[in-house]
Amino acid sequence: MNRFVIAEPQNCIGCRTCEVACAMAHKPADIPMLTPENFRPRLKVIKGARVSTAVLCRHCDDAPCANACPAGAIVVRDNSVQVLQERCVGCKTCMVACPYGAIEVVTVPADMPSGSVLKTRNLKAQAIKCDLCIDRAGGPACVEACPTKGLHLVDAAVLEATLKARREQAALVDIPNLPL
């Protein structure tokens, strides 16, 4: 089962600390400061009339984005859905396919090979989405930063423990005998 980060709306205060933590965790090291151009959080805080919550990739086990990608750029690695940026062609099929609006295609400046004859635009397409901060020692930056602990990393073990607790609650809770 793929791992994913889930947001609890009841604990969200809409402060967007998670968005900044995400943007900072994914900021290329050679960019000194965040700017509007490179501010690309992979989760978004949505505030409706009555709900505030962060929306981000669920790392679907049968991921529509991966199924739709014609370039084979979206793969499963370490129980998560990851993008191989070097394969992305920027076709945006994944954006159309994702039911959560959690993947976005952007263009970033790219270094062209030196001496290249066909020097066209120095831009590279990237499909960006939650990567669970897979290469970050402390795990997902958003989970760590959330001041109300409203974001959780869920894996098979966490889910199993939750289900077990709920089954026990269902079985052992003192409820009156109801006729079928």
Add this chain to the structure above:
Amino acid sequence: MKKVITVCPYCGSGCKLNLLVENGKVVGAEAANGKTNEGEMCLKGYYGWDFINDTKLLTPRLKQPMIRRQRGGEFEAVSWDEAIAYASSRLKAIKEQYGPNSIMMTGSSRGTGNESNYIAQKFARAVIGTNNIDCCARVCHGPSVAGLQVTLGNGAMSNSMNEIEDTDCILVFGYNAADSHPIVARRILHAKEKGAKIIVCDPRFIETARIADLYLPLKNGSNMALVNAFANVLINEGLYDANFVANYAEGFEEYKAMVAKYTPEYTAEITGLSPELVRQAIRMYAAAPTATILWGMGVTQWGQAVDVVKGLSSIATLTGNLGKPNVGVGPVRGQNNVQGACDMGALPNTLPGYYDVSDDAARARFAKAWGVPSIPAEKGYTITEVPHKIHEGKIKAYYIFGEDPLQTEPDLGMMRKEFAKLDLIIVQDIFMTKTAMVADVILPATSWGEHENVFSSADRGFQRCYKAVDAVGDVKDDWEIYSLMARAMGYPMHYNSAKEVWDELRGLCHLYTGATYEKMADFGYIQWPCPTEDHPGTPWLYEGNKFDTPSGKALLFAAEWRPPLEKLDNDYPLGLCTVREVGHYSCRSMTGNCSALQTLADEPGFVQIHPDDAKKFGVKDQSLVWVSSRRGKVITRANINPRVNVGAVYMTYQWWIGACNELTVDQLDPISKTPEYKFSAVRVEAIDDQKWAEAYVRETYSKMKADMRKAALN
């Protein structure tokens, strides 16, 4: 990498954090296990430190003393000797010609700390000889201090922030914790998880309203009517604690008579709330074994603010929710050290430690300690009276310390006009600001992170900030600048460290005597009163229901409801309420220079408007619009927002282009002199040529930033 313990310089939650320092430069921040934050922080704590490094994203750091010899001319960089000689000789001349009360000063509720505020007020009282010193508590929780000092005896939160999560009921009144104090909002969430009832009174459906058991969307400007209705129900339904009232309160008969007509049926038209909802809410509050009231600017930034504070205090008194843990009254302070600036006497009516300036014995004691014959007994001016006193010719010089009144005060057009008439403006700050731009002398100071100091958090907790890095440039600690000025004016003032200042201060104030630097070391948290060195501090006030009023009893008080000053009409059909934004702080000179925070939200800010009003005025979401009042006109971006009420619009006050204080009305509470920021009549107009509007904002912003850099000579 070095880790340096400090306290976050934004909001009064008092979060401890570690600044990460590499090669003498701050490179990051991590949450530390402080008393109030317990290892958590919000975005300002995590990403609000890079302004120290002079990013120049909004405005440059000040790095050298500067003088402008002619109004309208350029600044000129000078030596400290020359700057001090120039500023002190001109102050002295003004004092000689017009008297000490012609000079006005501010304290600073921000990164400078308690020691420098103590020295600033000492400079005002001992060197200049005036009580004309005030701080931005005036435009914030001034009414809470004024109101609670009368009803209970102390102007601060009665109980600790930590206790919020163990109370059985929280009444949130005009307080948006999620935007103002995320770390306090977290306590409210914990309380809810533990089973507390939550009642929210706010015209906007704020984040806390989402988890509330009862939500009371009262009309803007009806606070007093609702608080009186609460009292009316408590008394008429016999829900109050008669024993507590009989033994520990006074003024009940007058109070009862005053609220008699304010039945929920009578107030329904004023508040827009159904009588049943009002009854349910106050019954819920009264039924809780322990209950806490939290309030913010939604109570204090009105022409009738002190009365409402006293009213809320009376609700707590009526129900016996004082004098024990997990109860009380909670005016949650907005700026990191606005509690501290008040504690230190940066107020025109109190000396450090809240001794009234009319207290002969206290004045004599301070005069003796400071080596001056006397300290003036008459109250000084408030910062909100400044434009009027300039107009009357009574204030000639303004020595502004770490504040930006030309951004944060109401009716900026009028402010600028009056500022131009001053003989002398001295600005002591870390950044070039709108106010510094019109100064005659600029005295550059060290920033938070570049000096050590003590802050007071919202629940009276003293905490230490350690120095992380050396300042870049020819700058000095604020207390040292005042000492130089004092010596130049013939008063012997000299300190070797902030600790020396602190030790003098705590020796003079019985509330703070036991709060030593040693006890506050690392994560030490000492809440005043702390009268002796073996005293641990006081997490909650009024033990044994003994209040710090002259009679020892809590005063019950109510007043007739008064409507807001400004009236809506066809030209100005919407009520503007100024509010706060989670990622920015105060005048924005700090957060606007933090890359992450300014990326999250930048000029020209937003005006929040209900979808129905947006439709009515032809406004599209995210489009640029004009907002105008009877005083001014600014451009900003529309945020169509179903959480705000019809008939009102909301703007945050830190934008320099979308500056809502160009619009606000200069109507003051009669007692606390706090402006009615929460209600100005405005209109919102769509702009057809959005392309032009976007270019206008871009060009205005670029020019503003370029002017600031040029003026700062870097």
